[in-house]
Amino acid sequence: MSRHNRFRALDKDLGRIGQAEVAQMHAFRPVWRLGLGVLAVVGALLMGMALSGAAPGLLAVGAGLVVAAWLGMAIGANDVANSLGPAVGAGAVGMVPGLVMVALAGIAGAVLAGGAVSERLASGIVELGPLTSGPRAPMAMVAALIGAVVWITLATGIGLPVSTSHSIVGGIAGAGAVAFGLGAVTWGTLAMIAVVWVATPLVAGSLAGALLVLLRLKVVEAPDRIAAALRWLPPLVGLMVGLFSAYLIVLVDRRIDLPPLVALALLPGVAGVLLTRRTVRQEAARHPARPGIKPLLRPALLIAVVMLGFAHGANDVGNVAGPLSVVLRGQGLVPAMGVVPVTVLLGGGLAIAAGTLLFGRRLVHMVGSGITRLNAGRAFCVSLATAVTVLGASALGLPVSTTHVAVGGVFGVGFAREWLDRRRDRRSDALPAAEARRRILVRRSHVATITVAWLVTVPITGSLGALACLLVLWAAGV
Template sequence: MTHSPGYRVLDKDLGRIGHAEVAQMHAFRPVWRLGLLVLALVGGLLVAMAVSGAAPGVLAIGAGLVVAAWLGMAIGANDVANSLGPAVGAGAIGLLPGLALVALAGVAGAVLAGGAVSARLAAGIVQLAPVAGDPRAPLVMVAALVAAAIWITMATGIGLPVSTSHSIVGGIAGAGAVAFGLSAVAWGTLAMIASVWVATPVVSGGLAGALLILLRIKVVKAPDRAAAALRWLPPLVGLMVGLFSAYVLLLVNRQLGLSVIVGAAVLPALAGHLLTRRAVRRELAAHPRKPGIKPLLRPALLMAVVILGFAHGANDVGNIAGPLSVILSGQGLSAQIGLVPVLVLVCGGLAIATGTLLFGRRLVHMVGSGITRLNAGRAFCVSLATAVTVLAASGMGLPVSTTHVAVGGVFGVGFAREWLDRRPGSRAEALPADETRRRILVRRSHVVTITAAWLVTLPVTGALGALACMLVLRVAGR
């Protein structure tokens, strides 16, 4: 029996995500090998400190900086494809300029919006403020960083995609429990973060699906696609630019009034509207009868690159800056625990940017190929929904997995497209029972994989953090 190609819309997208994960694993090999070297270096450092009897503070700073630098590069290398792949594939921007743009956006996100997540990881998972000045506090963060590095390196080696954010949270909880007791761990905060890990893919899926429905009804399936594109796309991009500008202004100065923020955001919104209108007109002039969706969406995809890169930096920098701020505070080189200096955020952002620039080219090339890439329309919906969801989580100081949020967006656009195909007048055939069963199995396998990734990561990194903390405390004589 031959079935309509529309039956496999979501399955194809999920398959592409699976191919992308495989491609990421292969492209990530240089970072993985560097991770093995870092772990060996930290192990040697621990042995040297134990033999020489050096001060624990030197141990904490040395090991912490080495592991944090590697984690930053790993984050930058692994997440750049989520931001840049769709835009490069659609021809919205070249690979090298795109890498530079994502790197700059990530640093900006780290500096302007990374403080909340960093502070949560520094003092919200384990209650370190009551023990400020205790030499064990920096060692807890060293152990957490080492535990996260071990798990990410192991998981990459066996082909299991895991989240750096999840790994750091588990490592901090396990190490803190060993150093200060189970009562020092904020179990309520851990439960809240875990529930957010479940909720954010659902939220992203809903946003992505709603955006796809809007584009499909108002532009793609409009009787006059050219007129519809000119009517809807420039305002959409202008709104994106305006809201993002208002968000950044609020981060820069929270004392600004609503009228000032709205007024200041009008100019960039207008610029985004006019530039997109010009780009759409250019495409309509070249293809007046039936313009392609990919060229029409190039300005929107380019803006999505900036927003998603900013969101990555805002959320993921906490994995580095949070623990580092505690390590440095133990030596009097940083403010009190829970207050993350701007310089630490800058350094974390630069580490992520370095990974993007050094290792991102190969990954974007592989993930952005025709085999693994979503089409321009669906990629735009997923990218924007992911960025909005991650930025909202960052604003609340909650570390989340960008990749899991993006996969939630893929589910959302897939279900939305199928719903559109089932509407009256869509001329879609009834879905056969065997096809329904097959697709349920396909989707269930992806849900199980995603769920297992974070369910396994938290206890495993908690155990690794506990073991690493016992070793570090013993070496340091604590």
């Protein structure tokens, strides 16, 4: 292999990300058309509210449910490829079982771990404490949902990939500023969320890069790959399963003591070890000389996909459940301030799962095809690092973009792979100046795309949320 081609892994992976975004836009068209219909329905509801003098609270609930349902389906359709594409492309799971698996994992994540982000979006961006008795709080959240949906629909129509989390944060801030004044917006929280948007891709990149270095040095490049795989992969998978099981147990019962927690988490961890050892031995029997990495990593990749689906549901359900809980609270359907009921989280999770099952197949097929997928090893590193990072953000109640975090993982894996190649053959370090400049430009363009996406989205959705709030308050006569 030429020295010029050996260090192009990151550029190729970034190119695949770009191709996946193009495929995502085409596959998202049915949901986009449905979004136009939703906006038409909401417009009709607002017009009816203005002309008929109907109770604004009931119409707000109707408009909020319609917009939130579409937003949930859009999230499920749009982001399923991040979770499932690598596993389908690597042959770890079939399309239909994979869609069902990710949908169920997303529902579980929404119900068990979605409360923190939902509560942050419901009451952490705009101070609603003394203002919940009037109709302005639910109206502001309806306007925030409308602003986010308008921007997502417009951006999709012009081929610009945007984050749902960024959109809803901007929409809530803009609508809240109009409804309650600029002083009601918690600018410190917005600043913290913005810092997290920058930090999480870096964290995911560091984790993914470290994991790739471990796999390359200990398994892929080992003289005896079978022995190395038996030594390293079963404990790795067992640790993944055990820690994730412990996390789930704590979510179910936060008062559990450490000894029973360890005992309960140990059982699935041991099962993961045994399953991986069986997979490695089966692959060794088929290819005793040099087994392929893809079949060896199938159990690990499958578990990482489940974790990423769970993390996706835990973080993104807040985009639906947070604002919707405030809308429902305005009619006394949600009792407590700052607490998002499990039923609302479940509804948001079901909407996301519906989008995954109804609209996800085409997108997963495109992204999981040989054109756009990462190979199994890099896909595993990126998926696991993204899942861990998003779960950490969810535990802190911070909404993040799963796609942007995954791109950070791609960068980390690419840089780690190039470092390993240079470490193996330092004579390949020297590159022509034109080639080095081209790579800098390619990578800088992806960093710029991510940065511009969230820098532009928040002001635009804030403006749209503010405009929608003015319209909603006028229609309600508030």
